[in-house]
Amino acid sequence: MTPSALTLPDFRLLRPLGRGDTSQVSLAQDPSGREVALKLPLPHTLAVHEAAERFGNEVRLTLRLRHPHLVRGYAGVPFGPGAFLALEYYPDGTLSEVLSQRGSALSPRGRLQILADLASALTFLHGLGAVHQDVKPQNVYVAGGRAALGDLGSAYFATQGSKVSGSPYYMAPEIYHGEASSGASDVYSLAITAYELLTGARPFGGRSYEELMVAHLTRFPTPLAHTCPDLPRPLTRLIEQAFAKGAQDRPPAAELRRALLLSLGEPPEEEAPLAPAGPDPAEARPTGRHTPKPEPAATPPAAESAPSGRRWNPFKRRHGR
Numbered sequence: 661m662t663p664s665a666l667t668l669p670d671f672r673l674l675r676p677l678g679r680g681d682t683s684q685v686s687l688a689q690d691p692s693g694r695e696v697a698l699k700l701p702l703p704h705t706l707a708v709h710e711a712a713e714r715f716g717n718e719v720r721l722t723l724r725l726r727h728p729h730l731v732r733g734y735a736g737v738p739f740g741p742g743a744f745l746a747l748e749y750y751p752d753g754t755l756s757e758v759l760s761q762r763g764s765a766l767s768p769r770g771r772l773q774i775l776a777d778l779a780s781a782l783t784f785l786h787g788l789g790a791v792h793q794d795v796k797p798q799n800v801y802v803a804g805g806r807a808a809l810g811d812l813g814s815a816y817f818a819t820q821g822s823k824v825s826g827s828p829y830y831m832a833p834e835i836y837h838g839e840a841s842s843g844a845s846d847v848y849s850l851a852i853t854a855y856e857l858l859t860g861a862r863p864f865g866g867r868s869y870e871e872l873m874v875a876h877l878t879r880f881p882t883p884l885a886h887t888c889p890d891l892p893r894p895l896t897r898l899i900e901q902a903f904a905k906g907a908q909d910r911p912p913a914a915e916l917r918r919a920l921l922l923s924l925g926e927p928p929e930e931e932a933p934l935a936p937a938g939p940d941p942a943e944a945r946p947t948g949r950h951t952p953k954p955e956p957a958a959t960p961p962a963a964e965s966a967p968s969g970r971r972w973n974p975f976k977r978r979h980g981r
């Protein structure tokens with residue numbers, strides 16, 4: 661049986677791995693005995709058009725895009741009651757889990773390696789004309805000191821139109837302004853992730869969405885050259901440029917990748933132009949109940965309109981409407 665022909669009953673559930681806003685993830689075994697992370701949409705995900713659409717998008721793009729530093733998808737069904745996504749299992753979990761549980765065990769070189777892997781994944785995506793839209797440690801998976809970027813649920817191809825989405829701690833100024841995201845928005849999110857990984861603290865905080873927005877729009881973090889004096893100067897300069905408020909002033913991901921590889925003493929060969937594994941994802945549109953609605957005009961991701969008493973969550977993804 662080819663992996664793409666697998667359906668949900670073909671997997672044997674072993675134990676829960678985690679749960680997000682959209683899905684429940686379990687360790688499972690496929691018919692060949694391989695351990696996989698099996699992602700199932702939560703009932704409310706299937707019931708809400710936008711959430712179901714996002715899950716379907718993640719399934720389609722994950723199965724289609726192949727790169728050593730993108731989380732690998734083995735099999736999946738994008739829509740309907742049998743929807744699932746079988747992913748490569750990362751026993752170390754997310755970078756965010758690694759940082760909170762045993763961050764001190766990560767060597768300075770190991771941190772640069774993780775960033776080089778992420779810059780490599782973004783170079784690949786941007787080279788295809790895709791934008792990830794949700795780069796953050798919660799979406800980075802780690803194994804044996806190497807990293808892979810996951811959660812392609814918000815990713816899109818620029819040829820499909822413009823989108824506005826991100827997670828407040830990692831979101832670029834243009835997204836706060838309600839402007840379309842681009843590869844440069846991913847580069848900004850990578851810079852925030854880099855700062856957190858290299859210094860142990862996020863560069864911008866706030867007690868509310870508005871405070872965090874003001875920080876992203878008007879402040880600059882303490883220079884990395886002060887907090888991490890051992891890093892090569894060209895690298896810290898480039899990461900600082902990636903914090904630019906204007907998207908056009910940020911370096912491309914490929915330049916960050918090159919500087920990171922050089923700082924690791926590795927030859928910065930060109931990113932191999934790996935082709936997507938199947939037909940153009942931009943053309944692989946679902947049909948039926950979950951056919952995407954036309955893109956609405958972009959507006960800034962809204963501040964949390966939660967009932968009073970519920971805390972806002974600066975990690976939680978937001979979409980322009």
Ligand SMILES: Nc1ncnc2c1ncn2[C@@H]1O[C@H](COP(=O)(O)OP(=O)(O)OP(=O)(O)O)[C@@H](O)[C@H]1O
Nearest residue numbers: 677678679680681682683685697747748749750753
């Ligand atoms: N490939 C994997 N290997 C190991 N653990 C995983 C894997 N994928 C997911 N997990 C675990 O499951 C948890 C939930 O996954 P994830 O964050 O992707 O859920 P989600 O509901 O799709 O996300 P979101 O909240 O962004 O909608 C992760 O935090 C992680 O602990």
